Structures are given as C-alpha cells and as structure tokens.
Amino acid sequence: MGVPVRRFDAVIVGGGGAGLRAALQLSESGLKTAVLSKVFPTRSHTVAAQGGISASLGNVQEDRWEWHMYDTVKGSDWLGDQDAIEFMCRKAPEAVIELEHFGMPFDRLENGKIYQRPFGGHTQNNGQTPVQRACAAADRTGHAMLHTLYQRNVRANTQFFVEWMALDLIRDADGDVVGVTALEMETGEVFILHAKAVLFATGGAGRIYAASTNAFINTGDGLGMCVRAGIPLEDMEFWQFHPTGVAGAGVLITEGVRGEGGILLNSNGERFMERYAPNLKDLAPRDFVARSMEQEVLEGRGCGPNKDYVLLKLDHLGPDIIKQRLPGIREIAIKFAGVDPIKEPIPVIPTCHYMMGGIPTNYRGEVVIPQGDNPESRVNGFFAAGECACASVHGANRLGTNSLLDLVVFGKSAGDSMVEYIKNEMPTWKDLPADAADRSLARIARLDGQTNGEEVADVRTAMQRTVQARAAVFRNADNLSKGVTEIQQVAERVKRTQIKDKSKVFNTARVEALELENLIEVAVATLIAADARKESRGAHAHADFPNRDDEVWMKHSLYYGDERRLSYKPVHTKPLSVDYIPPKERTF
Amino acid sequence: MTDFDPVELKRIRWHSRRGLLELDLVLERFLAQRFDSLSPAEMSAYKALLELPDNDFLDVVNGKTDLDDPSIMQIVEILRAI
Numbered sequence: 001m002g003v004p005v006r007r008f009d010a011v012i013v014g015g016g017g018a019g020l021r022a023a024l025q026l027s028e029s030g031l032k033t034a035v036l037s038k039v040f041p042t043r044s045h046t047v048a049a050q051g052g053i054s055a056s057l058g059n060v061q062e063d064r065w066e067w068h069m070y071d072t073v074k075g076s077d078w079l080g081d082q083d084a085i086e087f088m089c090r091k092a093p094e095a096v097i098e099l100e101h102f103g104m105p106f107d108r109l110e111n112g113k114i115y116q117r118p119f120g121g122h123t124q125n126n127g128q129t130p131v132q133r134a135c136a137a138a139d140r141t142g143h144a145m146l147h148t149l150y151q152r153n154v155r156a157n158t159q160f161f162v163e164w165m166a167l168d169l170i171r172d173a174d175g176d177v178v179g180v181t182a183l184e185m186e187t188g189e190v191f192i193l194h195a196k197a198v199l200f201a202t203g204g205a206g207r208i209y210a211a212s213t214n215a216f217i218n219t220g221d222g223l224g225m226c227v228r229a230g231i232p233l234e235d236m237e238f239w240q241f242h243p244t245g246v247a248g249a250g251v252l253i254t255e256g257v258r259g260e261g262g263i264l265l266n267s268n269g270e271r272f273m274e275r276y277a278p279n280l281k282d283l284a285p286r287d288f289v290a291r292s293m294e295q296e297v298l299e300g301r302g303c304g305p306n307k308d309y310v311l312l313k314l315d316h317l318g319p320d321i322i323k324q325r326l327p328g329i330r331e332i333a334i335k336f337a338g339v340d341p342i343k344e345p346i347p348v349i350p351t352c353h354y355m356m357g358g359i360p361t362n363y364r365g366e367v368v369i370p371q372g373d374n375p376e377s378r379v380n381g382f383f384a385a386g387e388c389a390c391a392s393v394h395g396a397n398r399l400g401t402n403s404l405l406d407l408v409v410f411g412k413s414a415g416d417s418m419v420e421y422i423k424n425e426m427p428t429w430k431d432l433p434a435d436a437a438d439r440s441l442a443r444i445a446r447l448d449g450q451t452n453g454e455e456v457a458d459v460r461t462a463m464q465r466t467v468q469a470r471a472a473v474f475r476n477a478d479n480l481s482k483g484v485t486e487i488q489q490v491a492e493r494v495k496r497t498q499i500k501d502k503s504k505v506f507n508t509a510r511v512e513a514l515e516l517e518n519l520i521e522v523a524v525a526t527l528i529a530a531d532a533r534k535e536s537r538g539a540h541a542h543a544d545f546p547n548r549d550d551e552v553w554m555k556h557s558l559y560y561g562d563e564r565r566l567s568y569k570p571v572h573t574k575p576l577s578v579d580y581i582p583p584k585e586r587t588f
Numbered sequence: 589m590t591d592f593d594p595v596e597l598k599r600i601r602w603h604s605r606r607g608l609l610e611l612d613l614v615l616e617r618f619l620a621q622r623f624d625s626l627s628p629a630e631m632s633a634y635k636a637l638l639e640l641p642d643n644d645f646l647d648v649v650n651g652k653t654d655l656d657d658p659s660i661m662q663i664v665e666i667l668r669a670i
C-alpha cells in the first residue's frame with residue numbers, strides 16, 4: 001500500500017459552477033474544504049454557457065415562480081420531481097440576486113435592474129404567452145459565473161487541487177462514503193483524500209456521442225466512479241439534443257439566437273416550426289424543436305448536398321442586432337460553418353447537449369439509493385450537484401437556462417446539507433477501509449501492464465459511433481436492442497486498452513484511458529435504460545411507442561453497473577407547498 | 589525543441605484541453621499537425637496564449653481581437669488558418 005493520505009472535512013470533486021457554489025458554503029462556514037479539478041476551475045465546462053440563467057424576477061414582464069415551476073414540470077414531460085422543481089424555482093430569484101451581489105456582471109435595463117431575455121419554453125400563465133426570464137452576462141454568462149464564484153472561494157480559503165483527477169469513491173463496510181482516491185497529474189502519484197463528506201460535481205458526459213456540443217473534458221467521471229462503487233445511476237436514457245449544433249462540428253448556436261428572432265427554415269424556405277408549434281414556434285422546448293427538425297430531414301426537406309440539415313436564418317435581424325446582442329455567434333458561424341450569418345443562414349442539426357440523468361439525489365443534494373423498503377435512503381457522507389446529479393428537476397427534458405440555475409441552487413443546498421451533516425453527525429473521521437486504494441491501483445496497474453491491447457482513441461470512436469447510431473434523437477426497438485449488444489462489445493474492448501507512454505509524470509494518455517473507463521459506463525447505462533423504456537417521453541422519442549404512458553412509465557429508472565440491470569422508483573408528485581401539477585399532453 | 593523538457597511539453601498538451609468545444613477542435617488539429625515542429629520561441633508563445641481565459645482565447649482565434657505581442661500573433665495566425 002503506502003498510499004499517502006490527506007484529510008479534509010469536505011472533498012469536492014469538480015470546480016465548475018456546482019462544485020464552486022457548494023465549496024463556498026463549506027469554506028465560509030469554516031470547514032476545511034478541498035476542491036479537485038482536472039483543469040483550472042475557470043476552464044470548467046460551465047464557461048461554455050452562453051444563454052443565461054432563469055429566474056422569475058419579472059424585471060421585463062410580469063413573472064412568478066409558479067409559472068417557472070409549471071414550465072419546468074411541463075418541460076420535464078412530468079418526469080421531474082415536483083418537490084425539487086418547486087424548491088429550485090422558488091429559490092431562483094434569490095440565487096440570481098445573490099450572484100449579482102457577489103459581483104457577477106449581468107446585463108442591465110435602463111432602470112438598473114437585470115435585463116431578461118426570451119428563451120425556449122419560458123411562459124406566463126402556465127403556457128399562455130412567452131415571457132422574458134433568462135438573465136445573462138452578454139454571451140458569457142457561464143464564464144462570468146465561474147469567475148465570480150472562483151474569486152469568492154479564494155477569499156474563503158477553499159483549497160484547490162488543480163490537475164488532480166479523482167479515480168474512485170471510497171466506501172466503508174457500512175456503505176458510507178469516506179473519501180476518494182485521486183491522481184496528481186504533475187507527479188503521477190495516487191493519493192487518498194480522507195473526508196467526512198464528499199460531493200461530486202463532475203459535470204456531464206456528452207462525449208459518449210459522436211455529435212456533441214460538449215468539450216472533450218466531459219467524460220462522466222463522477223458517474224463512472226459511482227457505477228464502480230455500486231451506486232446506481234438515474235434516468236440515463238434521457239439526453240437532451242440541442243436543436244442547433246453547427247452541422248459537422250457540434251459547436252452550439254445558443255437558443256438566445258431564436259430568442260432574439262432567428263428562425264428555422266427547411267429546403268423549401270418554409271418556417272416549419274409554425275406547423276409543429278403554432279404558439280411558441282421556434283421557441284418551443286428543445287426536444288420538440290429537435291424532433292421537428294429531424295422530421296423535416298426524414299421527409300426529404302433537409303438542406304445541403306445530403307439533405308441532412310436545416311437552416312437557421314438571422315440576416316433579417318440586421319447587422320446591428322447581430323453584432324450587439326449575439327456577437328459570439330457570428331464568429332462561430334464564420335469559423336465552424338463557413339458562413340456569415342449577417343448574409344447567409346447557418347446549417348444546423350440536433351446535437352447531444354445535456355445529460356438529464358445522473359447520480360440520484362434529493363433536493364438537499366444528498367445521494368439517495370434504494371435500501372430495504374426505502375427507495376430513497378441516504379448514502380451517508382455522499383452528495384452530488386450540477387449536471388452529474390439527478391435531483392430530478394429536468395426529468396425527461398431540461399429547459400434552457402435551468403442548468404446554471406440548478407448549479408447554484410443545488411450547489412448551495414448540497415453545501416448546506418454537508419455543513420449540517422459534518423457538524424451534527426460527523427465529529428470525527430470514519431476509518432478508511434484497508435483496501436481503500438486497491439481498485440484504483442489495480443486499474444492503473446492493468447493499464448501499465450497491458451500488452452496486445454487497442455488504442456484508446458480507436459475504442460472511444462467505436463463507442464461514440466455506436467451511441468450516436470443507436471441512441472440519438474429518433475429511437476426504435478430494433479436499433480436500441482442492437483445498440484445494447486454492440487455497446488457491451490465495446491465495453492469489453494475498453495478493458496483491454498493499451499497506452500504506449502508508461503511514464504508517471506503528466507501522462508495524459510493514461511488520463512484519457514481512465515476517462516474512457518468512465519465514459520463507457522455512461523454509454524452502457526444509456527443504451528440499457530433507453531432500450532427498456534417502452535414509451536416516448538421528453539428527449540426519449542421511441543418510434544415504436546410514440547406516446548407517453550403515465551400508467552406504466554411515470555417512474556425513474558435506476559441502472560446498476562455490477563449486473564447491468566435496472567430497477568425503478570416513483571416520481572415525486574408532492575410539491576413542497578403548492579398543488580400537484582397533473583400530467584397533460586405537451587403541445588406548444 | 590531542446591529548450592522544453594518532455595514533461596513540460598506534456599503539460600502544455602494538457603493545458604490545450606479547454607472548457608470550450610470550439611477551442612478543443614482547433615487545438616486538437618494544431619496539436620496533431622503543428623505542435624511537434626514548433627521552435628522553442630513558438631512554443632513559448634503558444635504557452636503564453638494558453639494562459640488566456642477561454643472566451644478571450646476564442647475571440648483571438650476567431651479574429652475578433654488581436655494581441656500586441658507579434659511573436660504570439662504568429663501562433664495566432666496558424667490557429668486562425670487551421
């Protein structure tokens with residue numbers, strides 16, 4: 001053994017918006033808090049969020065948190081837990097104003113209040129008319145949030161471990177979480193970080209798909225670690241496809257573009273969203289727009305030589321609006337699509353964007369799993385927040401701008417729960433199990449000793465192609481069941497990946513091989529959960545079962561990696577204070 | 589490349605992993621096509637560029653803004669063309 005041990009009150013894996021917000025609660029309450037990140041925290045993927053963060057501030061038009069809640073429940077296609085959704089929407093105004101007080105530079109109205117822009121799925125009066133609810137800092141909302149939170153953490157003495165990769169979760173004989181193992185990239189050494197409480201805020205895993213808006217870093221490490229530690233993953237069949245990724249590159253064109261008046265056209269020059277969603281048109285929720293676009297392509301009205309994309313038209317907004325309100329978008333279009341949107345429309349396709357599922361938590365940020373008769377019993381010492389967690393507020397489909405909100409609301413809530421847990425229940429550290437680092441050391445030893453293996457990049461490409469071909473926007477039984485077989489074959493190949501560079505120090509080949517071991521767990525979970533769900537709900541559109549089936553399927557899936565099996569648990573239908581919002585058909 | 593030890597080169601490669609897909613796509617091509625043949629001066633310039641926050645870096649790569657240092661701009665021109 002001889003693995004060095006370091007001790008903290010709290011260890012947070014992930015320095016994006018969720019991890020930083022949670023860390024702040026802990027550090028400010030005087031607890032010794034470590035934040036681990038694979039990259040410098042302000043380079044976390046949160047930096048990519050352009051569109052904004054939602055809150056019913058009502059600065060531009062009348063708005064109420066109850067309407068925000070309604071939109072979120074409806075957006076989730078009634079798979080979201082209504083207690084968690086109420087919690088988030090009620091807290092939203094306070095959370096945004098807190099960020100403002102922290103110094104986040106929001107866009108403002110002339111009267112000095114925060115400007116709010118329109119965004120897909122945001123409405124007044126339970127679906128009646130669009131409302132301006134998204135708060136933004138130009139098109140750098142995520143960047144501004146990260147910098148603001150990072151500075152606050154530095155002030156609060158949070159200890160950052162930058163370029164440290166968490167490898168595995170440490171659970172003791174009671175199943176309680178007592179720390180993580182982690183690789184310091186600089187030295188190649190493995191450490192044990194011993195903690196009273198651990199939070200995962202490791203972000204998404206969109207790199208399981210070939211067409212993805214996610215940066216390369218989104219490899220689902222937190223989910224892989226959970227699967228290996230026997231913790232199930234919730235609702236992994238639900239992946240949001242952003243309707244407007246640049247065809248061929250994946251780079252995202254924010255919904256804000258449609259909010260400002262951009263429209264989608266098919267090869268006949270028709271604004272087809274008027275047919276699918278007469279009220280909300282191009283601003284209908286993402287899954288709906290993505291499927292409408294696919295439908296146009298499937299019916300032969302796609303554009304380009306292969307008729308495989310549609311067009312996003314902006315030129316009618318005029319150069320001034322485009323340059324002022326949407327500056328980044330013009331550069332993206334020029335660089336990655338080769339068109340200037342002031343003159344020409346941008347070719348776009350639905351592209352994997354966001355993981356609705358993840359580590360099962362409640363609205364307090366506690367990780368909860370079935371034990372005995374209780375479908376949601378707490379895993380002591382373990383918390384999760386942000387995209388890697390499933391609270392579940394996004395259900396089967398996330399509303400735009402609700403993710404940044406999720407990060408700060410549930411980051412803070414999880415931080416508060418950890419402070420309470422550490423102060424009330426954990427006067428001292430639980431013992432580390434004798435084999436605490438064995439799994440991680442064995443994984444590294446396997447990689448170092450592997451001969452006749454395959455290249456990491458080749459196996460990763462095989463995984464991405466399989467997931468893309470079998471579990472993208474349109475799904476059917478035949479495709480999914482083939483996908484289940486194929487992805488498990490790819491998983492066997494992951495066990496034999498080989499790296500040429502066996503050195504210790506800054507071995508990025510090793511890091512990528514370890515990341516692939518996490519990605520594949522997410523990919524297998526996705527295929528198995530998607531194959532099992534025989535209905536269509538939100539982002540899971542099943543051609544053989546085109547309708548939502550609330551009788552049978554209004555339930556969350558839980559995927560267990562050890563036996564590659566599923567179980568299910570009920571959706572929470574009791575909000576905290578208001579009436580249940582009963583299911584309706586989603587029309588726009 | 590004598591001025592940079594192999595560990596430093598690996599570190600620079602890792603620092604080419606960014607929070608924005610746009611940068612990942614451009615830098616991936618750059619690492620594959622150009623990185624190994626950079627002169628020590630060019631490598632220093634690239635390293636300095638990596639210190640920029642992601643959004644500023646992307647603005648530079650997209651040609652929206654320029655930087656003062658001519659040696660860094662040489663690398664920027666390579667990135668813009670790639």
Ligand SMILES: Cc1cc2nc3c(=O)[nH]c(=O)nc-3n(C[C@H](O)[C@H](O)[C@H](O)COP(=O)(O)OP(=O)(O)OC[C@H]3O[C@@H](n4cnc5c(N)ncnc54)[C@H](O)[C@@H]3O)c2cc1C
Nearest residue numbers: 014015016017018038046051052166203386387401403404
């Ligand atoms: C292009 C794009 C635009 C978006 N725009 C919006 C928007 O306008 N509004 C909105 O609400 N949402 C938006 N989203 C979604 C939103 O940005 C993300 O869901 C959110 O930022 C995720 O934040 P996070 O804190 O959970 O994770 P991240 O910001 O991804 O951070 C994850 C952190 O975990 C660390 N990490 C991961 N694995 C390990 C490990 N093994 N060891 C150590 N550290 C690790 C990483 O280094 C990083 O610090 C957008 C997403 C994309 C891709």
